[in-house]
Amino acid sequence: MYAFDYAKPASLDEAARLLADDPEAKALAGGQTYIPTLKQRLAQPTRLVDLAGIPDLATIKEEGDGLAVGAMTTHKAVAASPVVQRAFPELAYLASLIGDPAVRAMGTIGGSVANNDPAADYPVVVLTLDATVRTTKGEHRGSDFFPGMFETALEPDELIREFHIPVPEAAAWEKFRNPASRYALVSVLLVRTKDGEIRCGVGGAGPTCFRATAIEDALRSSFAPEALDGVTIDAGDLNEDIHATAAYRAHLIPVLAKRCVRRMLRR
Amino acid sequence: MTHVSLKVNGREVSRDVEPRTLLVELLRRDLNLTGTHVGCDTSQCGCCVVHVDGVGTKSCTMLAVQADGKAITTIEGLAAVAEADGRAEDGLHPVQAAFRQHHGLQCGFCTPGMIMSAADLLSRNADPTEHEVREWLEGNLCRCTGYHNIVKAIMAAGATMRGAATPRAAE
Ligand SMILES: Cc1cc2nc3c(=O)[nH]c(=O)nc-3n(C[C@H](O)[C@H](O)[C@H](O)COP(=O)(O)OP(=O)(O)OC[C@H]3O[C@@H](n4cnc5c(N)ncnc54)[C@H](O)[C@@H]3O)c2cc1C
Numbered sequence A: 001m002y003a004f005d006y007a008k009p010a011s012l013d014e015a016a017r018l019l020a021d022d023p024e025a026k027a028l029a030g031g032q033t034y035i036p037t038l039k040q041r042l043a044q045p046t047r048l049v050d051l052a053g054i055p056d057l058a059t060i061k062e063e064g065d066g067l068a069v070g071a072m073t074t075h076k077a078v079a080a081s082p083v084v085q086r087a088f089p090e091l092a093y094l095a096s097l098i099g100d101p102a103v104r105a106m107g108t109i110g111g112s113v114a115n116n117d118p119a120a121d122y123p124v125v126v127l128t129l130d131a132t133v134r135t136t137k138g139e140h141r142g143s144d145f146f147p148g149m150f151e152t153a154l155e156p157d158e159l160i161r162e163f164h165i166p167v168p169e170a171a172a173w174e175k176f177r178n179p180a181s182r183y184a185l186v187s188v189l190l191v192r193t194k195d196g197e198i199r200c201g202v203g204g205a206g207p208t209c210f211r212a213t214a215i216e217d218a219l220r221s222s223f224a225p226e227a228l229d230g231v232t233i234d235a236g237d238l239n240e241d242i243h244a245t246a247a248y249r250a251h252l253i254p255v256l257a258k259r260c261v262r263r264m265l266r267r
Numbered sequence B: 001m002t003h004v005s006l007k008v009n010g011r012e013v014s015r016d017v018e019p020r021t022l023l024v025e026l027l028r029r030d031l032n033l034t035g036t037h038v039g040c041d042t043s044q045c046g047c048c049v050v051h052v053d054g055v056g057t058k059s060c061t062m063l064a065v066q067a068d069g070k071a072i073t074t075i076e077g078l079a080a081v082a083e084a085d086g087r088a089e090d091g092l093h094p095v096q097a098a099f100r101q102h103h104g105l106q107c108g109f110c111t112p113g114m115i116m117s118a119a120d121l122l123s124r125n126a127d128p129t130e131h132e133v134r135e136w137l138e139g140n141l142c143r144c145t146g147y148h149n150i151v152k153a154i155m156a157a158g159a160t161m162r163g164a165a166t167p168r169a170a171e
């Protein structure tokens, strides 16, 4: 690791100010992505601005038609929250499958969404449900938040305060885990919104998460696993690496979507 | 340098550290607590798991400055926790005793992390299913044992901790 300075501000505005004053400074949340990055010398910040000393950033509340989840809420807290388990059990399930217990104890939803790893899980939720991302500079819509791999709509000195996540009428999450890393090779979040709209978000497969409109169209005419029989996804834009070819990832998307349909019909 | 004050195995520790110092470096290099191991560079193996305020945490993926004000328990301090609860056997935590009895280790490199993760699980749920134990160990890699006796040891330790009869030792 290269050397850096360390600050632990007591408010989010102060943290944002420290980042605005020094473009090479960087926020630190749970560190479960950024510390490994530092250890590999893939980043060289002048200063880490630790968000852990800021009160009230790790809260979960029901709010209108959804949930308000603070940026510093850990994966473990989301998985164990009675509020999430009651209002949106599939979100608690999604959180319970992230990494391993030690990663879930430290890693946060804010860090996961700000990082936008192509294989990360929370970005799929924010995109698919068009969650509101509330920041130190205003608000963003989840549908416009993820322009590309490891990129977000955030400015360098803009910090996420909390998310407003609309709760769907019904949802199913299927994650095809890489058996070694536990990250998604492909993941699918299928939802029926409170307005009856079918949406299908995909993670792990492309440079960033995306909506599989071909699957949404097929399920709109008939919400049954067979409706996806002829549906194919173009492998052209998908990721290819040592773990899976693009064609395999493309194949997995309707397979996982079918599993989601079956689970939603069974409930 | 940044000043940190924390409690390690019940002892108050104060040090000036470089902010880039990992918690595991503070433990191993400055405090000579070499029971906590480092098995990887990628936060995946779990050899370095310690308890931070009672929660299993990868000490290779936490800065010492993040641990300021917190209470750390390492493998060296685990038996004392059991002594304080009146649960120690032969001066060992029940999970340590079960690993010995059920041959839950071969080379022993992964063992400190395994035991700290298992103790974290059993402190919350002393009656896990085998499936729950295996899922819990997702972040603890063992290159020797095939996990079979590790899981057996953890199930047995759970039985001891909830006061049930201990299942027979592995063959
Ligand atoms: C072994 C392992 C397995 C994992 N498996 C999975 C998995 O299966 N699925 C998955 O989704 N993730 C997985 N992760 C990643 C994990 O979920 C991380 O916790 C998460 O990606 C980052 O959250 P963090 O709080 O640790 O952020 P950090 O590492 O502290 O920060 C990550 C980035 O986000 C920025 N940031 C943090 N908070 C904010 C904020 N409030 N506003 C603006 N920017 C911010 C930081 O500056 C940094 O650039 C895994 C990690 C490990 C080590």
Ligand code: FES
Pocket: B037, B038, B039, B040, B041, B042, B043, B044, B045, B046, B047, B048, B049, B058, B059, B060, B061
């Ligand atoms: S040394 Fe910490 S996870 Fe491998």
Ligand code: FES
Pocket: B104, B105, B106, B107, B108, B109, B110, B111, B141, B142, B143, B144, B145
């Ligand atoms: S006993 Fe050798 S790595 Fe687990």
